Amino acid sequence: MKLELERLSKQFKNKIAVEDVSTVLTEGIYGFLGANGAGKTTLIQMICGIVEPTAGEVKLDGKNTISMGEDFRDLLGYLPQEFGYTPGFTAKDFMLYISSIKGLEPRFARKRTEELLRLVNLEDEANHKVRTFSGGMKRRLGIAQALLNDPRILILDEPTAGLDPKERVYFRNLISGMSRDRIIIISTHIVSDIEYISDRILVMKKGRFILDGPAEELVREVDGGGWECAVPRKEWPEFEQEQCIVNAHNRDHVVEARVVSRKMPREGARMVEPTLEDLYLEYFGDEL
Numbered sequence: 001m002k003l004e005l006e007r008l009s010k011q012f013k014n015k016i017a018v019e020d021v022s023t024v025l026t027e028g029i030y031g032f033l034g035a036n037g038a039g040k041t042t043l044i045q046m047i048c049g050i051v052e053p054t055a056g057e058v059k060l061d062g063k064n065t066i067s068m069g070e071d072f073r074d075l076l077g078y079l080p081q082e083f084g085y086t087p088g089f090t091a092k093d094f095m096l097y098i099s100s101i102k103g104l105e106p107r108f109a110r111k112r113t114e115e116l117l118r119l120v121n122l123e124d125e126a127n128h129k130v131r132t133f134s135g136g137m138k139r140r141l142g143i144a145q146a147l148l149n150d151p152r153i154l155i156l157d158e159p160t161a162g163l164d165p166k167e168r169v170y171f172r173n174l175i176s177g178m179s180r181d182r183i184i185i186i187s188t189h190i191v192s193d194i195e196y197i198s199d200r201i202l203v204m205k206k207g208r209f210i211l212d213g214p215a216e217e218l219v220r221e222v223d224g225g226g227w228e229c230a231v232p233r234k235e236w237p238e239f240e241q242e243q244c245i246v247n248a249h250n251r252d253h254v255v256e257a258r259v260v261s262r263k264m265p266r267e268g269a270r271m272v273e274p275t276l277e278d279l280y281l282e283y284f285g286d287e288l
Ligand SMILES: Nc1ncnc2c1ncn2[C@@H]1O[C@H](COP(=O)(O)OP(=O)(O)OP(=O)(O)O)[C@@H](O)[C@H]1O
Pocket: 012, 013, 015, 016, 017, 034, 035, 036, 037, 038, 039, 040, 041, 042, 043, 081
């Protein structure tokens, strides 16, 4: 399976949300990483056929996905960033409702609903109303509905929004354990959501992919390196202004900081292995 994004652009009035984006995706897990407003949602909506590109096209195995119509939608599972749950429905009713929209046969839909609610750890809440669910539970239900038709292409827009740390780990294991015959796209601004499970990370900034590769390769792009140093508290305000700080930990008289810098940020700083988080901050630190 080959999903090709060919010179995709989207312009909203004066705003170019996505600009001339091209890439080829085959079976595997892809992390679309970027700050808020980078264009991830618009790009995903073009891939799903919800937003019409201003220019360019999406092709699956050489066929334009818009002309494929239903045949493409049957292969697609999508979790939007904002999901319109019907709060009066139970989790099970909701899954059956989405199944009917997707045209699944009722007996198959009931079986699949049971399996998926178990998979996302909501089997005990199957008959509880969605309005009683926490943000994390709703997100898990959203992931379950995206899987109803056993999609070959699964697209999850900010799937971990509202999940607590334990649920995030559960989500990562869930995705990485999925069969390898799908294309899975995860959009996020949280590096740890995709760092270890993605085969490729595509970093998006101002509507374009600015970096593309496996996490270990991207880390080599960190300009300079990661550093750790202890900064006396009274020097901290100035230091913080001048440096790209990844982490800061207040101790008694010093602040222990992790910094990304081309040169040694201060006397006594120790060079450490750069991480993907360092790279992200180097590229997006000015937008936080
Ligand atoms: N319907 C629209 N009309 C006008 N501008 C839009 C529209 N949708 C998105 N934009 C703009 O396009 C840019 C990209 O937005 P998009 O939602 O795709 O980014 P994102 O990376 O998904 O960010 P977020 O995670 O905050 O949704 C933003 O500047 C946004 O304001």
